[in-house]
Amino acid sequence: MKKYFLTFLPATLALLLALGSVSVFSACGALPDGSWMRCRRAQDAVTLSAAVLTALLVLQGLVRGKTVRIILNCAAVALCAAVFLLPGTLLPMCMLKTHSCYTALQPFARVMAVLIAVSCVPGLLSAAKAK
Amino acid sequence: MLSVRKLPLRNLRGYASRSAAIILFAALTSAAVFGGLLLTGAVRGGLETVRARLGADIMVTPESAKNEFDAQTALIKAEPGYFYMDSDVLEQIRSIEGVAAASPQLFLASAKAGCCSARLQLIAFDPATDFTVQPWIADTGTTREMGLMDVIIGSSVSWPSADNAVIRFYDSECSVIGQFAPTGSALDSAVYMNFDTCRALIDACRSMGLFKYADFDGDRSVSSVLVRVKEGYDAESVASEIRARIGGVSAVTAAGMLSGIADGLRHVSSAVKALMLAFWLPGLFMAVLFFAFMINERKKEFAALRAMGADRRILSRIAVTEALAANLAGGLIGIIVSGVLLCAFGGLIAGRMNVTFVLPPLGKMLLTALAALLPAVLAAACSSLAALGIISRTDAALLLKEGE
Numbered sequence: 001m002k003k004y005f006l007t008f009l010p011a012t013l014a015l016l017l018a019l020g021s022v023s024v025f026s027a028c029g030a031l032p033d034g035s036w037m038r039c040r041r042a043q044d045a046v047t048l049s050a051a052v053l054t055a056l057l058v059l060q061g062l063v064r065g066k067t068v069r070i071i072l073n074c075a076a077v078a079l080c081a082a083v084f085l086l087p088g089t090l091l092p093m094c095m096l097k098t099h100s101c102y103t104a105l106q107p108f109a110r111v112m113a114v115l116i117a118v119s120c121v122p123g124l125l126s127a128a129k130a131k
Numbered sequence: 132m133l134s135v136r137k138l139p140l141r142n143l144r145g146y147a148s149r150s151a152a153i154i155l156f157a158a159l160t161s162a163a164v165f166g167g168l169l170l171t172g173a174v175r176g177g178l179e180t181v182r183a184r185l186g187a188d189i190m191v192t193p194e195s196a197k198n199e200f201d202a203q204t205a206l207i208k209a210e211p212g213y214f215y216m217d218s219d220v221l222e223q224i225r226s227i228e229g230v231a232a233a234s235p236q237l238f239l240a241s242a243k244a245g246c247c248s249a250r251l252q253l254i255a256f257d258p259a260t261d262f263t264v265q266p267w268i269a270d271t272g273t274t275r276e277m278g279l280m281d282v283i284i285g286s287s288v289s290w291p292s293a294d295n296a297v298i299r300f301y302d303s304e305c306s307v308i309g310q311f312a313p314t315g316s317a318l319d320s321a322v323y324m325n326f327d328t329c330r331a332l333i334d335a336c337r338s339m340g341l342f343k344y345a346d347f348d349g350d351r352s353v354s355s356v357l358v359r360v361k362e363g364y365d366a367e368s369v370a371s372e373i374r375a376r377i378g379g380v381s382a383v384t385a386a387g388m389l390s391g392i393a394d395g396l397r398h399v400s401s402a403v404k405a406l407m408l409a410f411w412l413p414g415l416f417m418a419v420l421f422f423a424f425m426i427n428e429r430k431k432e433f434a435a436l437r438a439m440g441a442d443r444r445i446l447s448r449i450a451v452t453e454a455l456a457a458n459l460a461g462g463l464i465g466i467i468v469s470g471v472l473l474c475a476f477g478g479l480i481a482g483r484m485n486v487t488f489v490l491p492p493l494g495k496m497l498l499t500a501l502a503a504l505l506p507a508v509l510a511a512a513c514s515s516l517a518a519l520g521i522i523s524r525t526d527a528a529l530l531l532k533e534g535e
Contacts, residue, residue, distance in 0.1 A: 028247060028248070031243075031247075031248055037246060037247035037248065038246035038247055039247065092246070093289070094246060094247035094248075094249055094289075095246055095247055095249040095251075095288065095289055096247070096249040096251075096287050096288060096289070096320055097286070097287040097288070097289055097319075097478070098287050098319070098320060098478065098482060099247065099248075099249065100479070102289075102478065103476070103478035103479040103482055104476075104479050107475035107476050107478075107479070108475075108476075110475065111471065111472075111475050
């Protein structure tokens with residue numbers, strides 16, 4: 001039970017990131033003319049990255065090969081770093097820091113990216129120790 | 132080799148689910164206490180920063196601006212707006228007894244930015260008479276004097292081209308020469324400039340057909356007058372005098388403007404107190420109860436230790452160390468989790484609660500964290516007392532005989 005929990009915790013967190021970024025912690029809404037604000041691209045990028053992260057982390061829980069598991073975990077940690085930097089650093093957001101892209105999406109993406117990266121460490125260590 | 136020093140931690144690991152429950156309750160208690168203290172401190176910090184930044188005792192605005200300017204909410208969730216009155220008001224205010232200084236301001240609201248729905252409040256001040264904005268410019272680190280088309284932005288404004296520090300309003304480029312420190316209020320979403328820059332932007336706005344006042348005369352108009360009251364005079368009395376002597380104006384005191392934030396602080400404080408009580412007392416009770424259960428279940432283990440030569444002092448030390456370790460670990464986890472959440476989502480919480488929010492400096496936060504650990508220490512002390520009571524009532528010989 002504990003083993004399964006630790007194996008699939010990162011994937012669950014990544015799924016939460018994907019779902020949270022399009023619901024409770026989404027970026028700003030649409031403008032009255034129907035167009036999206038600039039921060040929408042950051043939200044889309046975070047959601048897409050989170051979906052890829054989920055797939056990577058589910059896969060690392062299923063495969064048995066030591067090298068593949070190490071590669072998948074390393075890729076996940078690198079993607080977490082990208083998710084951390086996407087809103088506001090790699091992709092521009094709105095003009096006011098009181099907007100929800102700054103108050104909700106950015107902190108949520110950053111907190112979750114750190115949590116996912118940290119939760120990948122046990123998997124990475126166990127893969128490295130595996131014979 | 133097993134030693135008395137290692138025993139408490141091994142015991143906690145051995146009774147993993149009970150230890151986890153104790154850690155969870157200690158974490159909830161400390162999270163509630165730390166989160167509550169930090170939230171109240173941040174809202175109070177916002178109020179104090181805004182009070183300091185406001186700098187004036189009275190703000191005079193045109194009475195006709197009532198729909199656009201609500202003094203009580205202006206500092207929390209102001210919708211950018213602009214309104215004007217004749218600049219003669221300035222001299223009339225200066226002539227009123229009790230007025231030490233009066234300085235005009237000119238307002239304009241930016242059009243929606245191309246990137247988003249952001250509209251900024253543009254505020255022009257008169258460098259010759261200003262006593263509210265200029266004292267804070269030094270804190271922005273700028274040494275450049277504010278010239279034509281130079282602006283200083285509030286902390287919430289993120290200007291689009293950070294490389295060349297230029298921000299555009301009504302197709303006119305303004306140079307960003309500094310950024311104010313956060314106040315957690317609507318002041319953070321404003322852009323400050325001198326009168327000439329504001330008049331140039333009003334002209335640009337007018338040429339784009341977006342300006343709503345057809346008969347606006349830039350040289351004879353002001354939006355507000357900020358008043359400093361002479362020492363010994365009551366701000367409310369001077370404001371009443373302004374309202375009585377000058378027709379068509381509204382005068383609101385700083386206390387009136389800050390009342391919205393003060394109300395928010397009162398609401399937050401009472402909610403936090405209720406939350407802290409709701410978590411702290413049951414959390415303390417449950418942590419002690421679980422620990423007492425755990426010790427009670429291990430009576431035979433303690434009896435065996437006695438039989439092996441451990442005296443009551445050693446058994447007490449084991450119990451106290453276990454209680455301290457579990458409660459302090461829980462306390463630290465609670466503090467870290469609530470600290471991270473409040474630091475990350477402070478803006479979101481402040482926005483939802485309509486309060487100002489400025490996190491205290493790191494030193495003060497660490498002191499608050501230490502204070503928030505006290506409930507965990509208290510839980511550890513109560514748990515230890517309960518454990519010592521159980522151990523002292525335990526007859527080792529009788530218990531060991533029962534097991535034979």
